[in-house]
Amino acid sequence: MPVSRPIAPILLAAAVAVVLVQPMFAQNSARIFGVVSDHEGNPVEDATILLEFQGGITRSFETTSNDEGEYIQMGLASGPYIVTVTAEGIGALRYSVRVSAGEEFELDAQVLAPGQVDRTGLSAEEIAELDAREATAGAFAGGLEAARGGNYDEAAQLLTEAIESTPDCGECLRNLGIVEYQRGNHDEAEQALLRATEIAPDDAAAFDTLAAVYNAQRRFDDAGEASAEASRIRGGATGGGGDAGAVFNQGLAAWNAGRTDEARGHFEQTLELDPSHGEANYWLGMASLNAGQIAEAVTYWQTYVEREPDGRFAAQASGLIAQLAP
Template sequence: MNTTTNSPLSIGFQLHQSGQLAQAEQHYQRALALNPHSADALHLLGLLEHQLGNHDSAVQHLLQATTIEPENPLFHGSLALVYRELGQLENAAAGYRAVLRICPDDDESHYNLGVVLSKLGRLDEAVTSFQAAINCRPDFAPAHYNLGVVLEQLGRTGEAVSALNRSLQLEPDFAAYNNLGTILKNNKEYTQAITCYRRALALKPNAATTHFNLGAVYLEQEKFGDAAAAFWQAVQLDPNRPLWRLKLNQLCPSVMGSAAEIDGWRAQFEKMLDSSRPGSINLAEWLPDVIPSGVFAPFQLPYHGKNDRPLKEKYAALFAVPEAGVTPRAPRTTPYRVAFLVTRNHEGIFLSLMRGLVNHFPDAEFDVSVVCAAGGVTRLQSLIKNERVNFVPLPNDLGRAVKIIAAAQFDLIYYWEVGSDAMNYFLPFFRLAPVQVTSWGLSITTGIPQMDYFISSELLETEDADAHYSEQLVRFKTLPTWFYRPPLPHPLKPRGQFGLPETAHIYLCVQNLLKFHPDFDPLLAQILRRDPQGVLVLLESTVPQITWALRERFKNTLPDVLRRIRFVPQMDFLDYINLIAVSDVMLDTIHYGGGNTAHEALALGTPIVTLPSEFLRGRLTLGRFKKIGVLDTVAAGPAEYVDIAVRLGTDVNWRTQIRAKIRAANAVLYRDTEAVYEFKQFFRHAIEQ
């Protein structure tokens, strides 16, 4: 700005700097009266108008300044700043690009462009901008920090950790420690996550969010005392966070000591729900809190062996629903727009049970998309090869995810799971398609009024099963999956490779340890007591505290056979299949049995003993057996379950016969084209209805 010290522009600038805005505006107007084309006066007046809240006038003055001096980077930068603060992000990005056209090495503009692009959800472009800022200024700590945040959203976790660590080396910072802690927590690096959160709290001891995040780490480790203390501290520091209080009130151990303990917890949980006002949590108001809080209906409910519909409906009723996300559409015509939605860290089981279906689904009648976390796209694309399938990446932000899905205007959304994380639990509340469907990804009703249908099978459900669902129950004739037969390692590793005796009778139960209901313990005890050569083999949990809790319960419920229970470490898929192949018997857990594992075991001919319950989750293995027409190892009650298991373990001839029978019949479980046909038929009907 070139002007004399006594000019109106100079005086206005001095007044502006001292906060005397009204007087400054008068002098800027005088300067423009003297020279209507003074770019400097227009620029400063535009900034002042923005400060005063006169945003339209501010933009007009700044645009005039850039028109008069199009090569002045300061003017373009100021215009971009105003656009950014007004939420006009596309215009802000254009402004920062104008600066960079003139000054390509301006690190601040690269950085600011990255911030804007990340808010727009254009994460790959944001990465490029932050990296450009770092190239211009290697010690630019905020650029390293924001690069780490965006890389984490893209699922590039290792690079994100490196970027955040570099940011902290340059400038110890509360936000960087807090975000690095969250990434490490999501990566199950709990010790390092706790260290980061504690360092963040050393910088800001009253940071309620960090206390809450620390509690979430303890909760994932099943350290309930520590988790409750941290959540309580967070609530005390910020009592107006209803999702946090809800999280504190629904802490539930994954392994309980007895059925009575389960009943007591459920009674207390229901009491809490009954004392809460329906609609007391407005989702629109607390949208930014939903994903960070990790709140959703307790994941442990279906493992309790009870009818969960009343609790799930009461839980869903806590939330006030915003206006529907579906925009009015013209009459539906083909191709129908269908989405299969799977959220972060759930891609593996989705691919096991659904990739064949998705690969064979698109045709002239259906335009198919897979809606997934941004970081999951590469993994899903590696096995979903049909080029007609579109992929819609979602940020780890519920509000932005809702907008992206609503803008796609799907006719029907199939939610792979509803209730395994906060994202997939709350998305259906927003009614993001005219038809919303779920199925056996989580084999339990959602309780959510906006969920229309639950797809199951005649092979899985009892006659009166409709009462178990808040959704309309749809019974396919076949199982709702296209499953690929798993490969069998060759040659097989012997039992000794897994630390198991070659001559023992191996009773294998590879289910998640959450499925070990206390009612199952007496059956396991009887099997081992009746077969002195029997060894029960279980897979350790990925959470050591869960394995410890089950071991402790076993000390009380089956102490005399405890030495013949072996916990083996988690293993890769081929070793897991190998272990199933060299075992004598597979034991299905009661109340919540195996689904994916049943498909895998039956492919090998390994006999499974199952005791069906009244609910879908306790009939998953039965459905497979019905499909292949082999019911020899389906028990009618606990005593028969033990009889069948012991006979399979001790009678080699009968076990060999059952293996042969399963192998002769199991082909119908794999690559089931009938499932594709039934899905298409139902989707068509539901959309057109």
């Protein structure tokens, strides 16, 4: 009788976030680390790991794996990243992750090229499962590539294909939710993100995006609950704790609900947790303007434009500076 053999996974099911224990990184930066392996689980040396920041500023980092397949990238600002792991002669994988200030994020990657697994002796069911995984991997990588290039229609189509191949791909659903949010399809984004959180209840990034969707829908209580859940998953307190992203989202929820003083407190706390956060400065500028503190508002906007010259509010902030600066 043929011996059944395990099929190596193509997509990483979940990345594990743990609390950083070294004080020198606890306040200002995050790190991503992990192990790169091949389809048999052997370490891959000299794999290239490219980390591209997606927070409005063009910023990228690159590192390589050692002879144990291990890699680490330190000094990361909080926010979303596209991580591309490339093993020459084997293949490549892409992941969408989000890190917070002072966070360690473990991202192990098992790189597998289509057709690399020996199918000899596999049952029809195992071959069908392998075909589905390979189809999912190809569509998922293509979807992320399209999204990175701003081709959101193509990205949505490819990610939908990935989900059709593997309906329980939480990473696919989360990224589809992000893409639909970018397309302005908030109902579709919510549906995808809720499915993602059902499959992976500890996916803090999915709850972060869900909070943004709810803010766009002016469902501010729901946005606050989603942000609080993201914070809880990352180990923070219910009210936002040490998670700058969750605190910032709660600030947006308070601002949109007209609670400007509460919002200002959240934005100030965001900068305490993550001094490199850009957009918190924009909203502190708006809060200062609302309070009649023009000079303070201009200073906040100048900081925002300096940190995120291509940010989504950069043009508006620059216009306000030109109009109000002494």
